[in-house]
Structures are given as C-alpha cells and as structure tokens.
Amino acid sequence: MKPISNHMPTAELQALDAAHHMHPFTAGAELGAKGARVITQASGVTLTDSEGNRILDAMAGLWCVNIGYGREELAEAASRQMKQLPYYNTFFQTTHVPAIALAARLAELAPGDLNHVFFAGSGSEANDTNIRLVRHYWAAKGKPEKKVIISRWNAYHGSTMGGASLGGMKGMHAQGGLPIPDIAYIDQPHWYAEGGDMSPEEFGLERARQLEAKIAELGEDKVAAFIAEPVQGAGGVIIPPETYWPEIQRICDAHDILLIADEVICGFGRTGNWFGSQTMNIRPHIMTIAKGLSSGYAPIGGSLVCDEVAEVIAAGEFAHGYTYSGHPVCAAVALENLRIIEEEKIIEHVREVAAPYMAEKWAALADHPLVGEARIVGLMGSLALTPDKGARAKFASEAGTVGLHCRDRCFANNLIMRHVGDRMIIAPPLVIQPADIDILFERAVKSLDETFAKIK
Ligand code: PLP
Numbered sequence: 004m005k006p007i008s009n010h011m012p013t014a015e016l017q018a019l020d021a022a023h024h025m026h027p028f029t030a031g032a033e034l035g036a037k038g039a040r041v042i043t044q045a046s047g048v049t050l051t052d053s054e055g056n057r058i059l060d061a062m063a064g065l066w067c068v069n070i071g072y073g074r075e076e077l078a079e080a081a082s083r084q085m086k087q088l089p090y091y092n093t094f095f096q097t098t099h100v101p102a103i104a105l106a107a108r109l110a111e112l113a114p115g116d117l118n119h120v121f122f123a124g125s126g127s128e129a130n131d132t133n134i135r136l137v138r139h140y141w142a143a144k145g146k147p148e149k150k151v152i153i154s155r156w157n158a159y160h161g162s163t164m165g166g167a168s169l170g171g172m173k174g175m176h177a178q179g180g181l182p183i184p185d186i187a188y189i190d191q192p193h194w195y196a197e198g199g200d201m202s203p204e205e206f207g208l209e210r211a212r213q214l215e216a217k218i219a220e221l222g223e224d225k226v227a228a229f230i231a232e233p234v235q236g237a238g239g240v241i242i243p244p245e246t247y248w249p250e251i252q253r254i255c256d257a258h259d260i261l262l263i264a265d266e267v268i269c270g271f272g273r274t275g276n277w278f279g280s281q282t283m284n285i286r287p288h289i290m291t292i293a294k295g296l297s298s299g300y301a302p303i304g305g306s307l308v309c310d311e312v313a314e315v316i317a318a319g320e321f322a323h324g325y326t327y328s329g330h331p332v333c334a335a336v337a338l339e340n341l342r343i344i345e346e347e348k349i350i351e352h353v354r355e356v357a358a359p360y361m362a363e364k365w366a367a368l369a370d371h372p373l374v375g376e377a378r379i380v381g382l383m384g385s386l387a388l389t390p391d392k393g394a395r396a397k398f399a400s401e402a403g404t405v406g407l408h409c410r411d412r413c414f415a416n417n418l419i420m421r422h423v424g425d426r427m428i429i430a431p432p433l434v435i436q437p438a439d440i441d442i443l444f445e446r447a448v449k450s451l452d453e454t455f456a457k458i459k
Contacts, residue, residue, distance in 0.1 A: 009043045013053040016041050027162070040414070045072035048432045048439050050419070058417045061429040061443050066236060066268045066383075067299035070343050071432040077300045077336050077343075084335035093122070093329040102329035105338050109307060112277055112341070115286055119313035121321075122305045122329040126267035126293035127161025129304040130230075133289055134165045135323050136306060136316065137228045137261050143315050146224065151185045153217055153229045153260075158191065159237035160230065160265055160291075169230055172238075187221060189213040191235060192243035195376045195387050195395055207244030215254045228261035228289075229254075233279030236268035236430070239423035240385035242378045248283045261288040261312070267304070271295030271341075272350040272433050274381035275358050282380065288312055298340045303333035344433075353381055353433050360437050364444050371448070373405075373455045382435070386427040388454075398425060398458075409454040416453075418446035 007019065017038030026034060041053035048071055050058045063069060084101060091099050102122065110118040121136070123129040134152060141149035154160065156171035167175045168182035171191070176182055190197065190210055198206040218226050229251070235241040255262040264287035269279025273295060276282045280290065289312065293304030308316070327333070344350060358381050365384050369377040375389030375396075388405050390398050398405050406422030413420045413427075421428050431443065 009053065013041055014038065016053060047071045047073060048435050056417055058414075058419055059431075059439065059443055059446065060419045061431045061447075062419050062421050063430055063432045064299050065294070066273070066430045067294035069271050069273070069295040069433045070298045070340060070347075070349060071434040074298075074300075074343065077298070077339050080335045080339035081301065081332050084332045088331050091331060092324075092326060094324050099329075099331050101331040101334035101338065105329070105334040105341075108338060108341055109292075109305070113290065113307050114278060114281055116310040117287070117290060117307040118310055119308040120305045121308065121323075122303065122334070123293075123325055124302050124327045124330070124333075125161070125304045126265070126291055127163040127166035127304075128325060129267075129291045129293060129306050130160045130169055130265065131163050131165035132306050132323060133228075133230070133263055133291060134169065136289070136308070136312070136321070137263070139321060140261070140312050140315050141227050143319065148225055149227045151187055151221055151226050152263075153187045153189060153214060153221075153226060155191045155231055155235075156188050157193070157238040157241075158230075158232060158235060158265075160232075161267075187217055189217050191238065191241060192247045193235075193239075193241045194244055195378075203244035204246045207246035208250055210243075211247050211250035211254065214251060215258070218254070218258050218260065223258050223260075226258070226260050228263050230263040230265060232265045232267075233269045233283045233285065234274065234380055234383060236383065236428075237423065239426040240378065240383050240428045240430075242380050242385075243283075248285050252285050263287060263289045263291065265291040267291055267293045268295075268383070268430070271298075272344060272353055272381075273383055273430065275350065275354040276381075277350060296340070297333060297337040300340065301330075301333035301336040302327075303330065303337050347434075349433050356437070357433065357435050357440070358382055360440055361435075364440065368444075368447070368451070371451050371455075373451050373458075382433055383430045384428065385423075386451075388425040388427065390458075405454060405458060408457060409450055412450035412453045413446065416446045416450050418443065418450065420447065420450070 020039050021035045042050050043053050044051045050060050106120045109120050138150045154169050158171045160166045160169035168186045171188050192210040194203045194206045264280045266278050270292050274282040288309045290307040297303050362379050365377050365379045368374050373388050374386050375392050376387040378385050389396050403424045406425040410422040
C-alpha cells in the first residue's frame with residue numbers, strides 16, 4: 004500500500020477513511036456520500052484542512068482545546084516524559100512523579116476539600132468510576148441499598164455503558180440496551196424549550212424540586228447521588244435559571260445525597276473560573292474532570308473526591324482501575340497545560356477580556372430574525388433558532404433540520420459551530436482574542452443570514 008500522508012488528494016483520503024474508519028456520532032451514509040473533512044494542522048484558534056481552508060474553531064475541538072492549538076511546550080513535556088518513563092501503572096502500591104505532581108496540583112486547584120483524585124483516560128471512564136465509587140462508598144458505610152444515581156434527561160456524561168446510562172440522551176439509550184439498572188432521571192432546567200408560561204426563576208425552582216420529589220418516590224435510603232453538569236453542554240449549552248442550583252444544593256444537603264458535578268466541559272476555565280461549580284456556587288462531593296485538564300493534547304480524565312468519601316474508600320481496597328490511570332505522559336502534559344493556564348492568566352483573560360467582549364456581541368445576535376434566545380456564560384454559548392421569536396416556537400420541519408443547515412453554512416464559511424437540534428452552540432479556545440471574536444461573528448452572522456434566506 005502506498006504511504007498515506009497529508010499530501011494525498013483529499014478524495015483518496017476520504018475514500019480510505021469511509022472504507023475503514025468507523026466514526027463516532029456520524030451517519031455512515033453521509034460519510035460515504037460527502038466524505039469527512041480532513042483536518043491537517045492547527046494553530047491558536049485556527050484549523051487548516053486538506054484543501055487549504057483556514058477554519059476558525061469556535062468549538063475548541065470537542066470543547067477541550069482550552070489553551071489553543073500548537074503549544075510546543077506540551078509536545079516537549081510529552082517527549083521528555085516519554086524518554087524518561089513512557090509508562091508505568093499506579094496499581095498495586097506503585098506510583099510515579101507525574102501522577103503524584105498532578106494529583107497534588109489538582110488538590111490545590113479544586114474548591115473545598117476535593118483533595119483526592121482517581122485518574123481515568125477520559126470523561127466517560129471517570130463517570131464510570133463515579134458510579135462504582137459512590138455505590139461502594141455507601142456500601143462501605145453499611146448502606147448497600149443506597150445505590151440509585153439520579154441524573155437528568157438530555158444530560159451527557161459519556162459514551163461507555165455507565166457514562167451513557169448516566170446521560171439522559173434517549174437516542175443513546177435506544178442503542179445497546181441502556182440504561183444500566185439503578186439510574187433515574189428528572190427533567191432538565193431548559194426554560195426556553197420547556198418553561199411554558201413560568202418565569203425562569205419559577206421554572207428553575209420547579210425543576211430543582213423534581214429532585215426532591217424523585218428522592219421521595221425512590222426513598223432517601225435508596226439514593227446514592229445526584230449527577231449534573233453545572234451547565235449542560237452537549238445537550239445544547241443550557242444555562243440553568245439562577246434559582247436552580249441553590250435549590251439543588253439545599254436538597255442534596257437535606258437528604259444525605261452525594262452531589263457529583265460533571266466538570267468535563269465546565270472545568271479549567273470555560274465558565275470564567277477554574278470550575279463551573281465555582282461559577283454556579285455549588286459544593287460537590289465529587290467532580291468529573293477531563294478535556295481541558297490537558298487541553299485535549301493527551302487523553303486523561305479523573306474523579307476529584309472530597310476528604311470524607313476518599314477516607315471511606317481508602318479504608319479498604321477499591322477494586323477498580325484502568326491500565327492508563329495516571330498515565331505518566333498524559334499527566335506530564337496535563338501539568339504543563341495547568342502551568343500555562345495559570346502563568347499566562349488564561350482564566351483572567353476569559354473573565355476580563357474574552358467573555359465580556361463575546362457576551363456583548365452574542366447578546367446582539369438575539370436581534371437576528373432567526374434567533375429566539377442568545378445565552379452565554381464564560382465562553383460557552385447557545386442560540387435558539389426559531390421561526391417565531393416572540394413565541395419561542397419550533398420549526399415545522401423535523402427538529403434539527405434548520406440547525407444542521409446552519410451548521411453546514413458555518414462550515415462553508417470556515418467557522419466551526421455545532422448544532423444540537425435547532426440550537427447553535429459555541430465553546431472556542433479560551434485564548435481567543437477580540438480580533439478572532441470579530442471574525443467569528445462576521446462568519447456567524449453570514450451563516451445565520453444564509454440559513455434565514457433558505458427557509459424564508
Ligand atoms: N461528561 C461531559 C459533561 C461531557 O461533555 C463529556 C464529553 O463531551 C463526557 C462526560 C465524556 O467525556 P469523554 O468523551 O472524554 O469520554
């Protein structure tokens with residue numbers, strides 16, 4: 004077979020890709036017909052594809068490239084670590100410096116007494132860990148019946164059997180016989196789509212109180228934990244009403260339920276603080292981390308665990324672990340990434356420069372005839388597309404058709420925005436500068452205009 008490289012014609016690369024590469028979340032027929040876009044390199048906030056297009060990546064890959072592309076320090080950290088100790092495990096009473104240093108650094112950064120970390124290779128794996136961790140915790144405390152985890156419809160917590168079960172995406176449950184037993188769901192705090200005539204504040208309370216009702220229905224002695232993203236990401240960047248999180252916190256405290264904050268997207272600066280839990284003012288017992296932990300340069304995730312839970316777990320042996328838990332190369336890359344975030348004051352940049360500039364422009368998009376709602380927190384934002392702004396109405400076409408069209412117009416205009424149904428979402432690298440934001444908006448408005456012209 005001839006060597007496959009960036010120099011091959013795009014159509015040949017696409018044909019080989021469609022023939023041999025099974026893609027996540029991609030319809031096979033579409034892949035065969037259109038071919039996948041071949042990304043060849045990237046720098047800062049810009050991707051280059053095999054046809055030489057320069058594309059502004061307003062999704063930071065999959066919400067993960069927080070420090071932007073092309074940071075050689077991370078490549079050097081990986082190279083140094085690979086030469087010194089490319090692999091060793093952390094099972095059976097062994098450890099190594101990168102895992103120790105990363106765990107200690109995370110304990111320093113995390114709020115409250117989240118002083119312990121169990122490493123995984125991804126967010127999905129970390130959430131699988133959380134299921135076993137919270138059930139084992141209650142069993143070790145003499146309450147083995149306390150094992151139900153309550154989650155939310157339309158949440159995303161990963162793609163493993165555990166992660167997808169914790170998630171509330173019905174389309175995912177329909178494939179592979181999910182969910183696993185003892186996972187329950189309440190409705191999401193999605194005021195725009197589901198709030199009806201209620202004010203956002205009333206609706207936030209109503210949705211939070213579903214948790215209390217679900218605990219009562221199942222019995223407090225059966226419920227181990229509640230899991231939620233501080234801001235739902237893959238569900239469509241759903242920023243909850245202000246009343247929501249304080250009420251959830253009250254309910255978890257009142258009913259002896261562990262609170263798991265899935266920070267896989269919100270963590271590491273996305274919402275303008277190190278963690279979304281700080282932005283939403285919540286005190287989780289466990290936080291799931293991944294993505295921005297290494298800015299996507301290496302696959303690593305983990306569960307940050309509070310003192311009380313960690314002490315109970317550490318009293319015995321937790322029969323759980325991954326070959327790559329605390330992988331030294333990934334840990335070294337993550338440490339270097341955290342160093343850059345801190346020393347270059349990237350979170351301050353989000354809070355003081357990028358997010359305020361973006362928020363002003365984002366709010367102005369609400370005036371576009373196609374946009375019913377424009378919401379943003381830090382650097383994660385969403386636009387609800389609608390045929391009737393006043394009524395928060397849905398399109399007559401199948402849900403997602405207009406969103407998909409708008410996503411394709413964005414692609415054609417060299418902008419990566421994602422669509423979730425008929426919502427458009429963004430989460431650019433945190434290092435985005437005002438000049439890039441101007442380009443982002445120019446392309447976003449053009450794409451919205453083209454979409455509007457098409458459906459009129
Ligand atoms: N949790 C949340 C909130 C996520 O958004 C994701 C991925 O998008 C995951 C978990 C799963 O992480 P991974 O894809 O690294 O397994």
